[in-house]
Amino acid sequence: MARPVKCRKVCMMPENIEFKPCNENNCTVVLKVEEFEAIRLIDYEGLTQEECALQMEIARTTVQNIYDSARKKIADIIVNGKILKIDGGNFEICNGAKKCNENNCPFKKI
Numbered sequence: 281m282a283r284p285v286k287c288r289k290v291c292m293m294p295e296n297i298e299f300k301p302c303n304e305n306n307c308t309v310v311l312k313v314e315e316f317e318a319i320r321l322i323d324y325e326g327l328t329q330e331e332c333a334l335q336m337e338i339a340r341t342t343v344q345n346i347y348d349s350a351r352k353k354i355a356d357i358i359v360n361g362k363i364l365k366i367d368g369g370n371f372e373i374c375n376g377a378k379k380c381n382e383n384n385c386p387f388k389k390i
Contacts, residue, residue, distance in 0.1 A: 285370055286337075286338055286342070286370075287370055287371065287372050288314040288317070288336050288337070288338055288342075288346075288369070288370060288371045288372070289335070289336050289337040289338075289371070289372055289374055290313055290314060290316075290317040290336065290371045290372070290373055290374065291317070291335075291373070291374045292373060292374070293313065293373065294313070294316050294320075294366050296366075297365065297366040297367065298363065298364065298365050298366070299357075299363065299364040300363050300364075301361040301362070301363065307360070307362040307363065308362065308363040308364075308365050309353050309356055309357050309362050309363070309364055309365070310353075310365050310366075310367055310368065311350060311353050311354070311364060311365070311366045311367075312346075312349075312350075312366075312367070312368055312369030312370075312371075313366060313367070313368065313369040313371050314336070314346055314369045314370065314371045315346055315347075315349055315350035315353065315369070316350070316366050317336060317371070318332060318336070318343055318346045318347040318350055319347070319350050319351075319354070321335055321336070322343075322347060329343045329344055329347065332347075
């Protein structure tokens, strides 16, 4: 029997939720919010998968699966000129009320 899916912790919703290439291709790829968060933390903020897991309050293996899925989707978008839409997933937005595990939460910079 599969384990229940644990809710992922994300610091905020992305400011931009849709990107469109110039070639009017109607194919859209949906990147889940937690996939966006994994890309933001690992590639943009430079965290390790272990640090990302602490920040998102999930297992490192789960981060690796989310990150791999996001990278495949991003490659498909770039290579095939598809539309990127960030939407959905299983997540909870950090409200800054409790201490984050790392210093990469936007609320800590306020």
